[in-house]
Amino acid sequence: MKTMTPTPDANEPLRAFVATLLDETLTSEDALYAGLAGGLPGHEAFGSDLIEKGRAAFRNARGGIQRAICPRLQEPWAQALITSQQSGDAIALAAVIASIIGSAGIGLNAALAAVLVVRLGARNFCPNLPA
16 A cells, blocks of 8 residues: 655645734734834835834724725635634634735735734624624
8 A cells, every 4th residue: 555645735824923922921912013114115204103103004994994804704615714713713814814804905914914913803803703
């Protein structure tokens, strides 16, 4: 009998990185906001107040992000990810949200914005989602 050797998953480093961002004990919310500010055009002018600039950028983009993601998060597949307690599902949810944000041209780092949405809670971010 021939055995198959598993091939490494090319996405594993990305999953590990997103898992680190989602883990509150490894990455603070402030670090995510600072990353958002650092990812914006002209961020050099922000000086040392990157956290507040990132919070302001996220706050300003919130309506656009909500219009882009909230209707999609009402779909059954998204609800399954939102209600799951599995870390792999949180990573998958962040990836889907990042893809939607990136496609919408919001102007923020889509991955960091998506992680913030997941960490804040999709139901908190999208008040129209079913309970």
